[in-house]
Amino acid sequence: MKGAHKFSFLVLSFLIFPIAFAQLRIGFYSRSCPQAETIVRDLVRQRFGRDRTITAALLRMHFHDCFVRGCDASLLIDTTSTRTSEKSAGPNFSVRGFDLIDQIKTQLEAQCPSTVSCADIVTLATRDSVALAGGPSYTVPTGRRDGLVSSPLDVNLPGPTISVDGAIGFFKSKRMNSFDAVALLGAHTVGVGHCSLFQDRLTNFQGTGRPDPSMDPVLAARLRSTCAGPNDPTTALDQGTPLVFDNMFFKQIRRKRGVLQLDQRLATAGATRGLVALFEANNAFFKRQFVKSIVKMGTIEVLTGQSGEIRKNCRAFNRRA
Structure with missing residues (x-):
């Protein structure tokens, strides 16, 4: 056996x-x-x-x-x-x-x-x-x-306002599935976002003149203060433990504390809300899935054998005769 x-x-x-x-x-x-x-x-x-x-x-x-x-x-x-x-x-x-x-x-x-x-x-x-x-x-x-x-x-990378279906479709085009999409987006647990990527959610969501109702009002007020600064400030995408790789990101978006629109949509969309709940409930499960997904991602369209080259300087192609 x-x-x-x-x-x-x-x-x-x-x-x-x-x-x-x-x-x-x-x-x-x-x-x-x-x-x-x-x-x-x-x-x-x-x-x-x-x-x-x-x-x-x-x-x-x-x-x-x-x-x-x-x-x-x-x-x-x-x-x-x-x-x-x-x-x-x-x-x-x-x-x-x-x-x-x-x-x-x-x-x-x-x-x-x-x-x-x-x-x-x-x-x-x-x-x-x-x-x-x-x-x-x-x-x-x-x-x-x-x-x-x-x-x-x-x-041609997806932006933060893409729909959940659009994001999953993007991953599927690379032979990845919804588990991979949600687990890899969970890496936002240590990420940051520039205010320009979510500014409209704070004051004039989709032209309504009001904040995005799917965002916690306390968080929206805090981010308005942060984004009032110059030079397109940044904020943590995980407002709980921003420098620790854990499942806190999923806990945050389940509480309407997602900073990016796509992140928040993961918690409510039919295709992903169940996965978000699973990852929130079990940190070990999230980490196991993340490993599977990032290792899979690392095999996308790789060059091996005699294809490509081994660069001497990562910033430049090798000179060829």
Whole structure:
């Protein structure tokens, strides 16, 4: 029976991560660069010690990279005088943490030149930052290679006012389901939002001249004060434990304390309210599902084998003869 369970798990794994899972593997660098994951973990820990918001930054980076052309580090490419890149697209203006990826890459190149991809660095760094913030510790398969294309025209990410059905449809287009969508949006438990993304909910929701009735009035009043400041201020998307990776986000949106419109809609939409209730009731269950979902996300349209390249500098494609 034990062997049958193992076989069932392998079959399920293959169904979840079809071709990509077969080419990525745990410990991909165990021989070619045995210290790779330790180097990543140590540098992420150092940054987290100075800036606990790095977890949210890396989660956002990982998401924005994987959902555009797959997890190929195309987001890391800098715009030049002759070529624009994904970084120049509006949804990516607030993505940060690139300097940490540079720092990790520099050490890895010194240890194992042209071996560890920038795409794997983003995946591993995100994994380590989640654990440091109180989230689950988990393993991720590696072996991704870096992409050769980065264009702002490819960036088509959902905004905070998208409907729940629209958001789920977006995830489904990447072979993910509603469990994955809600669990990954649960990463907003450590995120922040700029006032410009939800300002209309505070004073003139959909042209009514009144606040969004689905938002707790006390929260709306507090956010109006916050957003009165200059330079498009930010606020935590989880008003309870904003620097801890837990299920507090779901508790908040169940109490009409969601900051972004999409987040609040998750708590009431028929397709997602049951999942929100499950994740609110059981932190361990949320974390288990999050692991399944983010590992699955990390396999979206990956490049492996001889595809792509291993960049020497994460911000630029390798020079070609």
